[in-house]
Amino acid sequence: MNFLFMDTRLIEHILKIAEERSITKAAEKLYLTQSALNQQLLHLEHELGTTLFNRSKTNWGPTKAGEIYLEGVREMLQVKRATYSRLSDLTHGYKGTIRVGMTPVRGPDMFIHIYPAFHKEYPNMEVIPYEMNVFQMQKLVSSGDLDLGFMTLFESQKDDNEYQNLYGEEILIAVPESWDFSNWIIHREGSRPALPLQALKDRPLILLRKKTTMRPILDKLFRTRKIVPQILFDTANPATILEMVRAEICCGIVAESTTRGFNEKIRYYAMDKPLHWNVAASYPKGSFVSKATQCFIDYAKEYWLRKTKEK
Numbered sequence: 001m002n003f004l005f006m007d008t009r010l011i012e013h014i015l016k017i018a019e020e021r022s023i024t025k026a027a028e029k030l031y032l033t034q035s036a037l038n039q040q041l042l043h044l045e046h047e048l049g050t051t052l053f054n055r056s057k058t059n060w061g062p063t064k065a066g067e068i069y070l071e072g073v074r075e076m077l078q079v080k081r082a083t084y085s086r087l088s089d090l091t092h093g094y095k096g097t098i099r100v101g102m103t104p105v106r107g108p109d110m111f112i113h114i115y116p117a118f119h120k121e122y123p124n125m126e127v128i129p130y131e132m133n134v135f136q137m138q139k140l141v142s143s144g145d146l147d148l149g150f151m152t153l154f155e156s157q158k159d160d161n162e163y164q165n166l167y168g169e170e171i172l173i174a175v176p177e178s179w180d181f182s183n184w185i186i187h188r189e190g191s192r193p194a195l196p197l198q199a200l201k202d203r204p205l206i207l208l209r210k211k212t213t214m215r216p217i218l219d220k221l222f223r224t225r226k227i228v229p230q231i232l233f234d235t236a237n238p239a240t241i242l243e244m245v246r247a248e249i250c251c252g253i254v255a256e257s258t259t260r261g262f263n264e265k266i267r268y269y270a271m272d273k274p275l276h277w278n279v280a281a282s283y284p285k286g287s288f289v290s291k292a293t294q295c296f297i298d299y300a301k302e303y304w305l306r307k308t309k310e311k
Contacts, residue, residue, distance in 0.1 A: 008080065011073045013040055017053060018070050019145065021060050074144045078287060081147070085290035097126045098293055101137040101149035105237055106279075110150065114299040122292045134213045141282050148293060149282045150300060152255065153213040164281045166301040167308060169256045171214065171275040172268045173200070174241065176248040186272055195269040201227050204250040206241045209234045213277070218253060221275075242266065257307055279304050 016026040023041070027034040045051050052066035062070055084096055102111060111129050118127065130146065134157075137149040141161050150166075173195050175181060184199035207229070208214050215234070222229050232250055235241060241252035242262040255277065259268055281297045283289060289297075 008077060010040055010044065011077065013037060014044065014052065015070065015073065015145070017041065017060060018062055018066070023053075023060055078144045078284065082288040085288050085293070089291050095124045096290075096292075097128060097147075098296060099128050099130065099145070099147045100296070101130050101132055101140060101146045101151075103134060103137075103150070103152065104131045105239075106152065107131055107150060110300060110303050114296070114303050118296050118299055121295060125292050127296070133211045135211065138282070141284055144284055144287075147283060147287075148296065150279070151213070151282055152277055152279050154217055154277045156217075157213055158280075158282075160285050161282045162285055162287070163278075164297060164301075165278045166280060166297075167304045168276050168278050169308070170270060171277065172254060172256055172259065172270060174245045174252045174254055174259070174262075175203075175267050175269070176245055176251070177265045177267050178248060179203075179251075181267075181269075185269070188270075192268070192270045194272045194274075196272040197221060197225050197227055200229065200251055203230065204232050205229050206232050206244050206250045206252050207234050208238065208241070208254075209236050212236070214253070214255070217275070257304075260307075 013026070013030060013032070016030055017023050017037070020026040020029065023037055024034055027037045030037065041052070048065070048069070050065040051063055052069055053060045053062055081096070088096060100111075102108070107129070108131070115127060118125075130140075132140075134149075134151045134153055137146060137151055138159050138161065140146040141149045142159065170192075172192075175195075181195060181199055184195050186194040186196070188194060207218060210216065210219075232244075238252075238254040238258040239262075241250075241254055242259065244250050245252050246262065246265045248265075256268075259266075281300060283293070
């Protein structure tokens with residue numbers, strides 16, 4: 001029972017070794033000397049009677065005993081955080097930390113717009129932002145190393161974590177305004193005109209990188225339709241795609257929200273079978289969502305809904 005109130009810094013130090021897979025990198029991130037961190041680990045291993053990590057210059061992976069230990073302490077920290085969150089909600093103390101994951105392109109702008117309002121409402125809550133791709137985020141949410149992740153993904157890409165959809169948006173084809181696609185355009189009453197993917201078969205393309213959630217879905221669509229796309233290069237930033245389209249270098253495929261500010265010299269079309277994804281907030285399955293955490297999610301939802309109304 002006392003684990004709820006004990007100092008968990010040692011556990012967090014061991015988890016950092018596992019996360020970095022290097023005691024050297026972990027010590028740097030923790031602002032400790034490698035010797036001090038190694039002594040902590042050796043003392044714990046002596047106490048447990050077993051080694052927790054395989055020692056290697058390139059990879060400190062956990063042993064079987066280490067995997068059992070890491071799984072247990074992650075669960076223990078989740079219980080502690082949930083208990084503290086419930087107590088904060090009950091007492092209105094609202095102290096603690098929210099570790100928030102976000103994508104590198106969309107996330108920072110969201111964070112700087114919503115954090116001031118959140119901090120004003122919860123001045124004693126620490127929010128630590130981390131930038132990473134969605135697939136990394138999902139793993140860290142699953143392990144409990146992130147309390148909250150803001151992700152853009154398709155329904156088929158959701159895992160066993162919990163999700164709150166903040167808003168949905170359409171995936172669009174962007175083409176240079178001067179390029180002629182008149183023979184391919186599908187007109188639809190009351191909705192955006194569409195282009196079939198076959199219209200892009202012999203056109204140069206720039207797509208988002210394979211580590212993004214959009215790319216594997218697009219790759220699958222191209223394979224299904226037996227199209228080999230003529231990809232010039234890929235990028236992590238949709239603005240790069242749209243600048244190249246505007247320069248009449250290529251076509252591209254992007255999310256609707258990223259088209260704002262890129263209206264000149266570009267035409268946008270829906271796909272012949274409309275494709276949508278969600279901006280969602282994710283947290284560990286079965287975890288307790290505190291009022292402070294839900295407030296942060298609500299501020300993020302308001303931010304994204306405002307963005308959809310911008311031109």
